[in-house]
Amino acid sequence: MTFDYDLFVIGGGSGGVRAARIAAGEHGARVALAEESRMGGTCVIRGCVPKKLMIFASQAGLMAQEMRGYGWEGAQAGRFDWTVFRQKLDAELTRLELIYTANLEKSGVQIFHQRATIVDPHTVALADGTRKTAKHILIAVGGRPALPGIPGEELGLISDDLFLMESLPRRVLLVGGGFIACEFATILAGLGCETVQAYRGDAVLRGFDRQARDMATLQLSEIGVDLRLNVNPTALERQGDGIGVTFTDGSRDGFDAVIWATGRAPYTAGLGLENTGVHLRPNGAIAVDEWSQTAVPSIFAVGDVTDRVNLTPVAIREGHAFADTVFGGRARTVSHVNVASAVYLRPHEVASVGLTEEQACARGDVDVYDTVFRPMRSMFAGSNAKVMMKLLVDPETDKVLGCHIVGPDAGEMIQLAAIPITMGATKADFDATMAVHPTAAEELVTMRNPTRRHRLEVPAQAATA
Template identity: 90%
Template sequence: MSFDLDLFVIGGGSGGVRAARIAAGEHGARVALAEESRMGGTCVIRGCVPKKLMVFASQAGLMADEMRGYGWCDAQAGRFDWTVFRQKLDAELTRLEMIYTANLEKAGVEIFHQRATIVDHHTVALADGTTRTAKHILIAVGGRPALPGIPGQELGLISDDLFLMESLPRRVLLVGGGFIACEFATILAGLGCETVQVYRGDAVLRGFDRQARDMATLQLSAIGVDLRLNVNPTGLERSGDRIGVTFNDDSRDDFDAVIWATGRDPHTGGLGLENTGVHLRPNGAIVVDEWSQTAVPSIFAVGDVTDRVNLTPVAIREGHAFADTMFGGRARSVTHHNIASAVYLRPHEVASVGLTEEQACARGDVDVYATVFRPMRSMFAGSDARMMMKLLVDPDTDLVLGCHIFGPDAGEMIQLAAIPITLGATKADFDATMAVHPTAAEELVTMRQPARRHRLAVSAQAATA
């Protein structure tokens, strides 16, 4: 059978763009890509990139406090101008979008700036009424913010909206306890908004190491976020020019804006998958195998739409591996463990790779090398902020099972720690590494005695069997 294309990619985010560019530019495949919004996807346009720039912007107040501690007596953050920042941010995102588009064009990818849906196992329909056939179809449409399903939820905003606000709200409610909610609470508080955050759990950042979670929870309150734990909104209603919110503890409060950060769902609705044999999970995620292949041999999926590990570098690696496997004659799959991640809070970030202490304990015996201390830079300035370094070690094999850092630039440090851990480094390898002094990171190679040892309890009967 003859096809118009070798590959049609639906979605111009990180995973889809990488797959299309490698398939066409390096392996000579005939490729087209459709994106209904802006090229670059969630990360570049409404996620990682603009959010990180906002984190940088929100640090001015803390930096001024620190500089006064170093003798710059008149150091002040001054007045933040959201309009000026927004103009620069929009220009930067446009620049990045143009680079993504130019790289695709340079690779020879045909681009359609419109919505695409699936007609059958080899056919894609475009919004302009035309169709294209392809030997392979790659779905890389990512995810979208989920709503909580309560009355009045339409009065709230989603995380995407934050980058488009004409002005910052005076008083804002963040709903959620994941990395998006915590980062935006950090940002808005740093930019001068009166920020309230509610979360249904007893500590933010579920899924991260519990000790790091507790430290992050305390830090949010320390930087001025009104953090209310074990609380959920039950309804929203218009209250003049504000939004009234009721909570499950029978309290009520008014805000200028409410932002939902209650998770993300795969964006598979209306994609035409009912026309295929592609299998979906209950949350809409596309089921794929280790090669990113669906139940239909010609249809593949990468990135957040598969709900494997929802991180931009993972989507990029999956897209690249798919292109190499299908068009480059190099079969490559992606290993979804020991993936480093970071949460960009202020002043200290949370970063992690490998097992958490809780996961390691459930797995078996583990030695915990951990230290909590005041870093030199902020301590000198008078800050009481603590940072934490932790290595989890298998006592039988000496393998490092996980690393967790709570501190300044933790994301930068965890990237480097992830390399030896991915290579299978032992605690002895860390011990043999010379420290760089004076740094906070030297703690990773100078911890000699476990702070605690966890051993799996066994019954007396089992022990004597």
């Protein structure tokens, strides 16, 4: 059978773009890509990039406070002009979008700026009614913000909307306790919004190391976020020009805006997968094997739509491995173990790689090396913000199982720590590394004795079996 293309990619985010570029540019495949929104996907247009720039913008007040602590009399951040910032942000995102598009075109990829759905294992339908055939189809459509399913939920905004606001709300409610909710609460509070964050759990950042979670929870409150734990909205209603919110504890409050940051769901609805035999997991994620291949041999999927590890670098690596495997004759899989991540809070970020202390304890015996202290820079300026450095070590093999950092530029540090941990470094390897002084990171190589040791408790019956 003759196909229009060797590969048709649905989705112009990080994973889809990388797969298309490598398949076409390096391996000579005939490739087309369809994107219904802006090229670059969630990370470039409505996620990592604009969020990080907003984090930078939100730090001005903290920097002015620190400057006063260092003797700069009268240092003030001044008034934040959202309109000026948004114009610059829009220009930067457009620049990046054009780069993504240009790189695809240079690689020989044909781009369709419209929605595509799947007709059968080798056919896609474009929004304009045309159909294209391909030997292989790659689904890389990512995820979309999930809504809580309560009365009045349509009155709230989703996280994507933050970057499109004409003006900042005076008083805002963030709902959720994950990456997005905590970072957006940090941003909005730093830009001068009266910020309330509601989360159903007892500490934010579920899935991270508990000690780091507790520090992040405290820090949000200390920077001015009204953090309400163990509570969730049950209904929203229009209240004049604002929104009235009822919570699970029976309380009510009013806001200028409510932003849902309650997670993201794979964007598979209406994609036509029911026509193919592709299997979906209960949450709508596409089930794939280690090669990113679905139950249908011609259809593959990478990135957040598979709900494996939902991070941009993972999607990029999966897309690259797919292209090398299918078109380059170099079979490669992607390890989802020891994937580093960071949450960009202020004044201190939270970063992690490997097992949490809780996961390590469930796995077996573990030695915990950790230290919590006030770093030199902020302490001198009068801040009480604390840093944490933490290593988890297998006492039998001496292998470092995990590293957790709360502190300035923790994301930068965890990237470097992830290299030896991925290589299988031991605590002795860390100990043999010379410290750089004075730095916060030197604590990772100067902690000599464990602060605590956990032993896996084996049930008596199992022990005598």
